[in-house]
Amino acid sequence: MNRIASKLVAAFVILLTIAFARPLSAQAPPATKPQQKGAPVDPRYGNAGAEVGQMADFGYDTSRNVRALVQAVVLGPEQLMTASNNFFQKLEGGVAVSQDELKEEKARLFMLVASAAQGKEKRLEPVTNAKIFARLGTIISISEDGDENADVWFEKAAAVLNQYKEKEVTAYREDMSDVLRERAANQSRLADKKNESAREGQSRELLLKALEMAQACSYRNAHGEAVIRLRLGALLIRLRRWQEASGHLSPAINILERLVKASNRRIYKENLREALLDAGKASTGLGLDAEFIYQRVAKEFWATISPRELARTYEGLAQNIVVRAPKDLPPALPNTPAVQKSALEKRAKEVHGARVAVLVRAKEAFLQAKEAIDKSQRVEDTMFRIEIYSSLAFAWAQIGEDQKALDIYEAALKIGREAPGFAADRANMLPTMVGHASVLVKMGQREEALAQFEEGMKVVAASPSLAKDPTMSQLILLQYARYLAQLGRWEESDRRYKDLLAAIIKSPHAEYGPDSPALIGVFAEDSQVLGKLGKAAEAAAASTEAVRLYQKFQATQAAAKAASKKAATAKNAAPSKK
Secondary structure, eight states, X not given: OHHHHHHHHHHHHHHHHHHHSOGGGGSOOOTTSOOOTTOOOOGGGTTSOOOOOHHHHHHHHHHHHHXXXXXXXXXXXXXXXXXXXXXXXXXXXXXXXXXXXXXXXXXXXXXXHHHHHOSSSOOOOHHHHHHHHHHHHHHHHHHHTSOHHHHHHHHHHHHHHHHSTTTOHHHHHHHHHHHHHHHXXXXXXXXXXXXXXXXXXXXXXXXXXXXXXXXXXXXXXXXXXXXXXXHHHHHHHHTTOHHHHXXXXXXXXXXXXXXXXXXXOHHHHHHHHHHHHHHHHHHHHTTOOOHHHHHHHHHHHTTTSOHHHHHHHHHHHHHHHHHTSOOOOOOOOTTXXXXXXXXXXXXHHHHHHHHHHHHXXXXXXXXXXXXXXXXXXXXXGHHHHHHHHHHHHHHHHHTTOHHHHHHHHHHHHHHHHHOGGGSSOOXXXXXXXXXXXXXXXXTTOHHHHHHHHHHHHHHHHHOHHHHHOGGGGHHHHHHHHHHHHHTTOHHHHHHHHHHHHHHHHHOOSGGGSTTOTHHHHHHHHHHHHHHXXXXXXXXXXXXXXXXXXXXXXXXXXXXXXHHHHHHHHHHHHSOOOO
């Protein structure tokens, strides 16, 4: 009797924790998010989709928690663990789960934690306890899209495993590898959620430790290693470490190809598709031909993937083509001799023709991506749709089809303006606005171009995310400053250049920050504007700073080249190991 009472008390405590710890979670979802499978609806109206009021919604959510906890009290630890195993088998198999199912699994796991903590309750095996802690961390991380509390449970799991690592080394390494992998995933989610790039470095270190553990096992979990390498590759792509990413994705693809050949499990195929797409991204970053990779994905998986993933495949193909397109040559200098100038112009025309021919192919791939994404009805795909539209418009503009480019840009802007989710922060729309303004400038529509630039500046001023990280504002500030200078509006142009300098200095990203070569061009261009304003001293100071930064950049490049050459020489001189 005491045993049942203690269970009920534990269940009641957990119920209060889940139901009241975050009361705002019971509110109806905002209009920017689609109604998720399993989201609360009034049972009296079946699947009519009628949302209930806040209090009824709260009560319905709570009733689901009660149901899960009643099951927990009745079933006991062994049966609960079996139910949890079944749930995670489904989750790890790539089967989509609803928010309801995540909540029920969270309740089961909390009940298992409570059961293990009771003095009179038969305790579960320590390694099983570690698994429960790790699973709880995973569920919290997935449910909240990254959460500090998830890390607490991963740390508890690691602490339990560390007590038993001497007894079962292989099992310890396998389990610890899984814990490190999931903790790294939580750090990556938090990096996105909080815009903290330092967490990405932490995630990388955790994944490298997880990979080391997985490889050290006497019994190798091939799929586990492939998943770790896949996550490492995706993270390194975000960090723009293309070569390192490729080094992890290639073996991941080899492992997954063997697994797909041996078994028809859906998760193997999905992981293989993901690894191929990321390998294509890494190749694009390195400027290598990856068309065969994207064509393989489109051919092998087109019948089984969502419109978004098909669009992502064609968009990756198009970007790979764009990156490898020949670059237009700069115009000849004014004092170039006539004969030499004629030869340079002829060569520039040939290169431009070759570039246009390549970009026509890219445009066709972007059109396929647009056709695929237009079939998606998911609100979550809105930003991706805008990106594809903008890329297609860019391709149209590059091949001289300005009106078509303008039409696509305006369609993209219309989508962004009408999407409720972009009302609070439209920073992600800036590249589209810049592209739109550039086409208007090219077509001679001066007032429309200025209006678009001004709309972009309002977004910069109002954006909460740009206040923390102004990197994305740099492009519109640069283009606007140049256009104002082109129009002879020197005072306004100088102000925009000063804003651009501030954005570069505040940027937390090395390639766009204070050490970026971009500062050289900004000081040089602003020097010319200051000269037009008659501010000779300021113009000279800006010019001097541009020269200093250029010399510093050249010295840094020379030092890096010398170090690379020295390392290559040392490697070649080292005796080879047979």
